[in-house]
Amino acid sequence: MMEPVALAISLAEKIMKIMLSTLRLPSGDEVGDILKNLGLEELCLRGGIGVYRSRDLIALLIPRESLVIDVISSSGDLSDALEIVVYRDRKLNALILEILPANDIEYEGNIGLEPVIIDAETGELLSNPVLGEVNEEEGGVVLVIDGETYERWSKSGKLDTCPVCGGELRWKNDRAVCLDCGYEIKVVRK
Numbered sequence: 001m002m003e004p005v006a007l008a009i010s011l012a013e014k015i016m017k018i019m020l021s022t023l024r025l026p027s028g029d030e031v032g033d034i035l036k037n038l039g040l041e042e043l044c045l046r047g048g049i050g051v052y053r054s055r056d057l058i059a060l061l062i063p064r065e066s067l068v069i070d071v072i073s074s075s076g077d078l079s080d081a082l083e084i085v086v087y088r089d090r091k092l093n094a095l096i097l098e099i100l101p102a103n104d105i106e107y108e109g110n111i112g113l114e115p116v117i118i119d120a121e122t123g124e125l126l127s128n129p130v131l132g133e134v135n136e137e138e139g140g141v142v143l144v145i146d147g148e149t150y151e152r153w154s155k156s157g158k159l160d161t162c163p164v165c166g167g168e169l170r171w172k173n174d175r176a177v178c179l180d181c182g183y184e185i186k187v188v189r190k
């Protein structure tokens with residue numbers, strides 16, 4: 001069973017990569033393509049607004065000056081729904097991506113993800129988001145991160161904190177498991 005947070009993390013990583021290489025916000029079409037590559041089917045696309053779904057999830061894509069992507073369980077339960085907001089902050093001259101609970105009051109978890117902040121001029125990543133690809137494997141859900149992400153995370157001094165839920169991580173070599181949400185984190189160096 002894929003949860004909204006799993007899709008949100010995978011999607012956020014791919015959007016971050018586009019912003020790092022192009023120094024602009026992705027277009028609605030680009031985000032739609034990412035969603036399709038992540039296994040969602042496009043149900044409807046009208047006036048730029050797209051609705052996508054997989055067996056477990058529904059994603060609603062609203063491109064305006066900023067981009068908003070809502071990810072909801074297909075059961076319609078809002079308690080774990082998330083919203084990804086991607087925008088340019090003119091004051092900071094930065095490209096920003098945040099993952100927020102879509103419903104603050106009902107959200108059951110604790111979203112521990114740091115926002116992506118990219119200097120829009122130099123393309124430098126100014127924050128330490130722990131993003132990667134989330135896969136369902138035998139035995140559970142695994143967030144696969146690369147060596148670069150691990151190094152940044154390590155320098156931020158927060159290696160003990162689960163990026164998914166804010167819980168406590170237990171490390172063994174290149175793998176960690178969260179004692180609270182059960183997600184596993186795997187470092188894969190290229």
Ligand SMILES: [Zn+2]
Pocket residue numbers: 162163164165166167168178179180181182183
């Ligand atoms: Zn956790």
